[in-house]
Amino acid sequence: MKNQKGFTLIELLLVLAIIGIISAIAIPALLGQRARARDKSAQENATSILSDIIATYDKAKETGANVATAAGLTAVCRVGTGMLPVVPQVPQMLDAKNPWNGTVAVPLAYANAIVAIGDSLPATIRGMSAAASLGQTQMGYLPPDPATSAPGTVATSVYLQGTFTDPVTGAGEHIFYKVGNVD
Numbered sequence: 001m002k003n004q005k006g007f008t009l010i011e012l013l014l015v016l017a018i019i020g021i022i023s024a025i026a027i028p029a030l031l032g033q034r035a036r037a038r039d040k041s042a043q044e045n046a047t048s049i050l051s052d053i054i055a056t057y058d059k060a061k062e063t064g065a066n067v068a069t070a071a072g073l074t075a076v077c078r079v080g081t082g083m084l085p086v087v088p089q090v091p092q093m094l095d096a097k098n099p100w101n102g103t104v105a106v107p108l109a110y111a112n113a114i115v116a117i118g119d120s121l122p123a124t125i126r127g128m129s130a131a132a133s134l135g136q137t138q139m140g141y142l143p144p145d146p147a148t149s150a151p152g153t154v155a156t157s158v159y160l161q162g163t164f165t166d167p168v169t170g171a172g173e174h175i176f177y178k179v180g181n182v183d
Contacts, residue, residue, distance in 0.1 A: 039160040041099040042135040043176045045109040046156040048096070049137050050178045053077060053114070053154050057182050070116040070141045073154075077114065100135030100161070114139040120153035122168055126175040129159040144183055151181040 060076040096109035117140035128138035144152035157177035166173040
């Protein structure tokens with residue numbers, strides 16, 4: 001009787017087949033996880049930018065800066081280039097990177113301006129984002145109305161690759177948005 005050393009061909013093929021099956025299951029799940037992580041990062045950027053805009057708005061109001069228009073708020077927040085801030089610039093906006101960096105021309109997490117929105121309806125706010133700006137936060141502003149004492153609205157929205165359940169409509173959406181009130 002010979003002294004057998006090593007593995008037989010059948011044992012090696014069986015191990016390779018098991019590894020192949022595990023790879024076929026694991027690799028697609030891991031690839032999807034990267035996309036979900038990028039979408040989650042884009043959502044967090046939108047939430048952080050909204051908080052920073054509201055804080056900057058409050059500081060600007062205390063100093064008497066003109067934030068009655070989207071252009072005024074853009075100038076105060078120093079969004080884009082060439083703006084002179086009345087209050088300290090919004091750090092989250094200037095540091096955050098778009099997690100879907102390769103899909104847009106601007107690698108930053110935010111759009112270069114705060115747009116004027118006609119109303120604070122979620123449909124209007126969702127309309128700020130487009131598929132061309134995957135992962136890039138769009139910012140909108142509806143100033144307070146002193147005549148009716150209605151508060152203003154600051155909103156951010158971002159187009160995501162994956163879908164999530166919208167808490168308002170209950171439908172699967174590609175656009176994540178956050179809304180905050182200012183007075």
